[in-house]
Every structure is written in structure tokens, then in C-alpha cells.
Amino acid sequence: MKVIKLFMQQEYASGVLLIVATILALILSNSFMAAYYQSFLHIPVEVRVGSLGLDKSLYHWVNDGLMAIFFLLIGLEVKREILEGHLSSIKQIALPGIAAIGGMVVPALIYLAFNANNPAAINGWAIPTATDIAFALAILSLLGSRVPVSLKVFLMALAIIDDLGAIAIIAIFYTVELSTLSIVIAMLALLALIALNLFGVSKKAAFFIVGTVLWVSVLKSGVHATLAGVALAFTIPLYAKDEQGKSVSPLKEIEHGLHFWVAFFILPLFAFVNAGVNVTEISLNQMAASVPMGIMLGLFIGKQLGVFGFSWLAIKFKISSLPEGSSWRQLYGVSVLTGIGFTMSLFIVSLAFKDGSLFQYTDKLAILLASFLSGIVGYFVLRANKSP
Numbered sequence: 001m002k003v004i005k006l007f008m009q010q011e012y013a014s015g016v017l018l019i020v021a022t023i024l025a026l027i028l029s030n031s032f033m034a035a036y037y038q039s040f041l042h043i044p045v046e047v048r049v050g051s052l053g054l055d056k057s058l059y060h061w062v063n064d065g066l067m068a069i070f071f072l073l074i075g076l077e078v079k080r081e082i083l084e085g086h087l088s089s090i091k092q093i094a095l096p097g098i099a100a101i102g103g104m105v106v107p108a109l110i111y112l113a114f115n116a117n118n119p120a121a122i123n124g125w126a127i128p129t130a131t132d133i134a135f136a137l138a139i140l141s142l143l144g145s146r147v148p149v150s151l152k153v154f155l156m157a158l159a160i161i162d163d164l165g166a167i168a169i170i171a172i173f174y175t176v177e178l179s180t181l182s183i184v185i186a187m188l189a190l191l192a193l194i195a196l197n198l199f200g201v202s203k204k205a206a207f208f209i210v211g212t213v214l215w216v217s218v219l220k221s222g223v224h225a226t227l228a229g230v231a232l233a234f235t236i237p238l239y240a241k242d243e244q245g246k247s248v249s250p251l252k253e254i255e256h257g258l259h260f261w262v263a264f265f266i267l268p269l270f271a272f273v274n275a276g277v278n279v280t281e282i283s284l285n286q287m288a289a290s291v292p293m294g295i296m297l298g299l300f301i302g303k304q305l306g307v308f309g310f311s312w313l314a315i316k317f318k319i320s321s322l323p324e325g326s327s328w329r330q331l332y333g334v335s336v337l338t339g340i341g342f343t344m345s346l347f348i349v350s351l352a353f354k355d356g357s358l359f360q361y362t363d364k365l366a367i368l369l370a371s372f373l374s375g376i377v378g379y380f381v382l383r384a385n386k387s388p
Helices: 002-029 034-041 058-084 090-114 133-146 151-171 180-198 204-221 226-235 250-274 290-316 329-336 342-352 362-383
Strands: 042-049 052-055
Touching: 002 034, 002 133, 002 250, 034 058, 034 226, 042 329, 042 342, 052 058, 058 204, 058 226, 058 250, 058 290, 058 342, 090 250, 090 290, 133 151, 133 329, 133 342, 151 342, 180 204, 180 226, 204 226, 204 250, 226 342, 250 342, 290 329, 290 362, 329 362, 342 362
Parallel strands: none
Antiparallel strands: 042 052
16 A cells, blocks of 8 residues: 555645646736736747647647646556556456446536537537546545545546546547548557567667657647557556566556656646636626536536446445445545546646637636535545544
8 A cells, every 4th residue: 555655645746736836827817917927828839850840839738748748647557557456357447437437427417408509518518527636636635544545546546547538538529630641650650659569679768759759640630649648658568578688667667757747747837827717807697607507517516426326326236345444425525526627627628619718718717616616525524534
């Protein structure tokens, strides 16, 4: 359990940084610094090699580039957990897997119930289906021994499956018009990565070089570039032999190396560039519209109903059992915490509504409010349990 403890400590610190970055973005976007904040987001950044080049704003480099690294880390964690971790057996995967399905289906249905007749809003159905693992685990860290380790493992596994679901949703539903040439180049790069894996290549640089080609081609193809990170992760071997014949783990080495940068740089920067909402221009009537209401109720009500309800069914039908040493109240408290959508929900907003001002930024504010409410309520529900 030492690994889980170290992971929780890192996620706690990352969660604090996410909060600081979010508050800073809100302060800047609601003060005389608002124009400077917007100028910062739209700083042009160009990378060019000969006639080939990428010219995007800082905002798009963060969402399309740095978030691909975040998804690379997710992919590495998913692969490791499936091969030898908390998702390596049917018994281990049953409860968090069923709970994760409920936590995606119910929020999506709630959102659709509010927006089924709104063609401009229908594309946002996946916004309330996500869970922000950094924030959720940060809150669990504050509770210490009030929450058994089994429930922390449950939340980690659920969040990993939740992320896998988000990856599938992005690939299937948020892909725009495709470029045939770029798709062909991406497929060739992916085949090269698979070959590197099959031949037991342990050099991480080889995977990164081909992975860069994969990312650029996916970026140009119309498929969202973050999926290149996941595809790269799944080709990196868990174990391989180095030049001296010694067993090494390229996957674990890369995962360990990336975790610091993702937790303490990429995610806080993503929060900073995406959470800046001018709340002075948003009225209560606007927040009562179908899109923000669908998001808020989807996250705060839908996630807890889906996760807890599907978990209850799985346990009652003896498909799985209550996590060891935990109570129904504790399971409910953790279910409430899954309503903290934050990072992943903000990311899906950027895909669902390309025009960020389409709903006057009420969609982003709805995510922030629902995530804050889920965190507060979940914390106090869990805190009501006495320490062992």
C-alpha cells in the first residue's frame, strides 16, 4: 500500500495546484487584467522544420499538445493496471467497472433530458460524464484514516476506467472531417511502434521519435491529437531487455518520469488557460438555461446516482462486494466525489463547443460550480465517519 500512499500524496499536491491555478484564472478574467489574460491565451507559438510547421495559439498548444502528454500518462497507467494492477482480474475490475458505466450513462441521460431539443447543445452530452482524479484523491487525502484504503483503490480504478471511457467517447464522437493522407501516415507510425514493441526495443527515445510523428499526423488528420498519446502508451512495453540483457520496464520508467510534469505543470497550466470565466457577465437566468443546468445536475446528481446506484445493484446481485472495511455511507461519499468533473469536463467542453463563447461560458462555470459542490458535499459525508 506504500505505492498508493505516495500516489495519493502527489495527487493531493496536484489538486492544490489545480485550485490555485483556477482561482488565479478567475481573478484575472474578472479584473482589469482580463485583456492581458486573453492576450496570454492567444500568444502565437510556431514550430517549424523546413517547409513543415505548426502555428497555433498558446491555448491550442496546451489543449492539443500538452494534453496529449496527459493522455499518454493515462494510457500508461491503464496498460499497467490491466497487466498487473487493480484491473488485472475480473474480480478486481467488476465493481469499479460497473460503477464507472453508471457514472457515465446517468449523467449523459440527465444532460440529454435538458437538451434533447437543442441542436446547438446536443454535442455536449459527454461533458458531465468525466471525473477529475487529482481533485477527488486530493479530498480523500484530507480525510486520512476516515476512508479505508479499499475505497481509495476503488476510486482510482473507477477513475482509470472513466478515463478509458472518455478516450473512447473522444475518438468516436468528437472526430471531425478526416484527412486521408494524415490518417495513412498515422497508421504507418502506429505500425512502426507496434513493431518496436514486438522486437523488444527498450530504447525510450525510439518510441518518442516515432510517437512525435504519430502525434503530428493525428493532429493534422481530424482525429483529436490527444488520442496519439493513448496509442503511443499502449505500444510501450511493460518489460523488455536492455543491451546488457537486463530486464527493464520502459513503461514504468516513462510513467514515473511523466507524473511530476503532468501533475505539477501540465494540469495546472491547463486549468489556468481553460478556467478563466468572466462571471460578472453571467446572470442567474443564463445559469438556469438548459446547458448549464444539464451539466450541473449531470455532474452533481447524475454521477453520484450512477456510481452509487450501479454499485448497489452489483453488490445486491452478488456480482461484487462492498470494498473491504467500508460502509454504504462511505461508498456514497466517494460516489459524490466522482461529480468533480473539472479537468476532463473542461477538456470535453473544448471539443464539444469549438466556439468557447457559444453559451456565454455558462458551460464552464457550471462545471466549476458542480465540481465545487461535489467536493464539499462528498468531503462532509465522508468526514461524518469516525476514524478507526
